[in-house]
Amino acid sequence: MFVRNIEIMLNKYFILVLAIFCVGSLFAQSTINLGPSDEVINNFFEAEGISILNSSLISGNRDEQIALLSNGIEGANLAIDQGIAFSTGNIESDLLSINQSAETSNTHQAFVDADLQSIDSLAVFDPVIYQFEIQITNPTVTQIKIRYQFGSEEYPNWVGSRFNDVFAVFVSGPGFEETINVASIPTSGNPTAVNFVNGGVEGANSDGSPTDLTQTDLYINNGHVTDGSANNNPQPGPFPIHIEYNGITEVIESTITGLQFGEVYTIKLAIADVADQAFDSGVIFEPFITNIEQSEISLLKEGEIFEMQNQDYLTPGDLIKYSFTIINIGEQTLTSLMLNDFSFPDQIEIPELETTTLFPGDTISVEAFYAISQDDINAGVVYNQAEVFAIDQASQDLIAFSKDPTPLPEDHPFYLASCPFCTVVILPQNPQINLVKRALIDINTPIPPVINQEIIYSFDLKNTGNVDLYDLELIDHLPGIEIMGSVDFLQVGEIATESFTASYRVQQIDIEQGQVLNQAEVFAYSPLDQEVSDLSDFDNFFQDRPTIVEFSECQLEIFNAITPNDDGINDVFKIQGIECFPDNRVQIFNRYGVKIYDDKNYDNQQVVFDGKSSGRATLSSSSGVPSGVYFYILEYTDREGVKHKKQGDLYINQGN
Numbered sequence: 001m002f003v004r005n006i007e008i009m010l011n012k013y014f015i016l017v018l019a020i021f022c023v024g025s026l027f028a029q030s031t032i033n034l035g036p037s038d039e040v041i042n043n044f045f046e047a048e049g050i051s052i053l054n055s056s057l058i059s060g061n062r063d064e065q066i067a068l069l070s071n072g073i074e075g076a077n078l079a080i081d082q083g084i085a086f087s088t089g090n091i092e093s094d095l096l097s098i099n100q101s102a103e104t105s106n107t108h109q110a111f112v113d114a115d116l117q118s119i120d121s122l123a124v125f126d127p128v129i130y131q132f133e134i135q136i137t138n139p140t141v142t143q144i145k146i147r148y149q150f151g152s153e154e155y156p157n158w159v160g161s162r163f164n165d166v167f168a169v170f171v172s173g174p175g176f177e178e179t180i181n182v183a184s185i186p187t188s189g190n191p192t193a194v195n196f197v198n199g200g201v202e203g204a205n206s207d208g209s210p211t212d213l214t215q216t217d218l219y220i221n222n223g224h225v226t227d228g229s230a231n232n233n234p235q236p237g238p239f240p241i242h243i244e245y246n247g248i249t250e251v252i253e254s255t256i257t258g259l260q261f262g263e264v265y266t267i268k269l270a271i272a273d274v275a276d277q278a279f280d281s282g283v284i285f286e287p288f289i290t291n292i293e294q295s296e297i298s299l300l301k302e303g304e305i306f307e308m309q310n311q312d313y314l315t316p317g318d319l320i321k322y323s324f325t326i327i328n329i330g331e332q333t334l335t336s337l338m339l340n341d342f343s344f345p346d347q348i349e350i351p352e353l354e355t356t357t358l359f360p361g362d363t364i365s366v367e368a369f370y371a372i373s374q375d376d377i378n379a380g381v382v383y384n385q386a387e388v389f390a391i392d393q394a395s396q397d398l399i400a401f402s403k404d405p406t407p408l409p410e411d412h413p414f415y416l417a418s419c420p421f422c423t424v425v426i427l428p429q430n431p432q433i434n435l436v437k438r439a440l441i442d443i444n445t446p447i448p449p450v451i452n453q454e455i456i457y458s459f460d461l462k463n464t465g466n467v468d469l470y471d472l473e474l475i476d477h478l479p480g481i482e483i484m485g486s487v488d489f490l491q492v493g494e495i496a497t498e499s500f501t502a503s504y505r506v507q508q509i510d511i512e513q514g515q516v517l518n519q520a521e522v523f524a525y526s527p528l529d530q531e532v533s534d535l536s537d538f539d540n541f542f543q544d545r546p547t548i549v550e551f552s553e554c555q556l557e558i559f560n561a562i563t564p565n566d567d568g569i570n571d572v573f574k575i576q577g578i579e580c581f582p583d584n585r586v587q588i589f590n591r592y593g594v595k596i597y598d599d600k601n602y603d604n605q606q607v608v609f610d611g612k613s614s615g616r617a618t619l620s621s622s623s624g625v626p627s628g629v630y631f632y633i634l635e636y637t638d639r640e641g642v643k644h645k646k647q648g649d650l651y652i653n654q655g656n
Helices: 002-021 038-045 072-076 091-096 114-119 374-379 508-513
Strands: 031-034 050-059 066-070 083-087 125-136 144-152 166-172 219-221 247-249 252-256 264-273 281-285 297-307 319-328 335-340 363-371 381-384 387-391 397-401 423-426 433-439 454-463 469-476 482-485 487-490 495-505 515-518 520-525 531-535 547-550 584-589 595-600 628-637 643-652
Touching: 031 091, 038 050, 038 066, 038 083, 038 125, 066 091, 083 091, 083 125, 083 264, 091 281, 114 166, 114 264, 144 166, 166 252, 264 281, 297 381, 297 387, 297 397, 297 423, 319 335, 374 381, 433 469, 433 520, 433 531, 433 547, 454 469, 454 487, 454 520, 469 482, 469 495, 487 495, 508 515
Parallel strands: none
Antiparallel strands: 031 066, 050 125, 066 083, 083 281, 125 264, 144 247, 144 252, 144 281, 166 264, 219 247, 297 319, 319 363, 335 387, 381 423, 387 397, 433 454, 454 495, 469 487, 469 520, 482 495, 515 547, 520 531, 584 595, 584 628, 628 643
16 A cells, blocks of 8 residues: 555656646547436336336445546547446546546545455455436347446556456346346456456466456557556556546447347446555446347449440440349338339339238349330430338337449549439440532533632531531632531431531642642530541441542633623633643734733633733723734643643734
């Protein structure tokens, strides 16, 4: 006893040192209400199927040694969030202080309890003993689970000594031949006490008392040394639990079994310091748990594409097969089973169940089929959920919604946050479009090569995929072509024949090449924003060939008379086919040999003789030359580089 008192004095000496060490550190803590009444304690412990009667505090100071605890997990890192706590010292200090040193928070009167002494004859110091009766009010209740955490300041120095603070739950009543302590270590059967659940090392003050060092899986070191040496203050830490105790157990579960319907049993919760009043211990309880048979039902629903009319891609009317598995995962027999697929009440016919009764652990399975619609294919996915109804033995209605056994992860594009357990069947899409570009002339009959001659094109677009298409865009890279029209939407199988047209005027380079050759390209988007495109063909949706407009063979024909009176007929000197030979020169002379016109690259359009002189020795260029007979000379180079020269008379009539 003298040694224990000296240790207490040393502990007080180190409090100031440790307080300075902890300045600036803020610790979370649980919340407590001191001195709960019997009614509060009873309401806390009471569980379904039992009633608590005739409670009394046999020993202990209610205001100093008992508290109602909340926020234990987040606030103090306990394994119990809501609890009732007993302490052999001061419960407020024990629960709201970080572990500073092994010390005694308070002392109380000794009390002799025969049941406690049956465990340890010295378990008479600072005890808290709370006793009540329970009556079993539900015939399915045959056992009660008691879950608790036991902690102590006796750790670690006094492990293996007579100072073996102890906690017990005593039960007596019908079916029990004698009072028994059910608060034993599950794997050893020893009482819940310092010597029988600890860190696995005897303390520096061990005196050879009976000790079990094998229950370390149940023990949490809250900052003390672990090698058996003296645990001097300040302790080394870390301090994982925000309580005063040097050590605390994990949650220990004890079970009271063999309970009978209608019977009354006495339960006594007791904790005490052993051998002296120094160094306190405590226990934190969870609410009681009864074993009422639960009723529960589960429904699994899987879906897969079952039958396709087209082996290449889905089409409306293809089938999805749904497999339903109903499982009785509870402890009661269920009756009046009824399966309903409320997502598609009119499209899915669920066959009649083989039985409407399901025993615990049994399953029943059925299959049903759903015909895919075009809207489903456009969406790319079918979401679906069913529900199952049943009645349990207590005539309570049960309902369970189906779950997909292989749900999509949250990062999947088709994950549906509003229905994470929906059965999901992904429908492959095959968006496709095809384009035909036609010239509105007989492309088998070459046309004369004339600059600025207009060629009109028409376009046919066909949706050849299995989804509707949106935001169609037609692009034609032929320089100078003008596209007119628009298409915003094209259904599966639809052909748009008059939505786009284009106009193009022949250019010199086309004449030199002898043809206009070009391909257009169409772009469109699926409902899932997948881009598709196609190059045009001139008469077939499923090929990609350019559209060609050929010109006839270039032959020169020189018209030898003009009437430049701006009536649009014979107003200029026309040399048909000259566009094929841009490397040319045209000269015109009057009857006296005076040159009245001379120009290169004659083209009947921009470079052309319109009856006005450009010669310096004749009339003003703004005036028409006199009517009469003139003489022309045409020089040109053909495509093979051969030079040619033609000449002849040109008659000009300014009067008509």
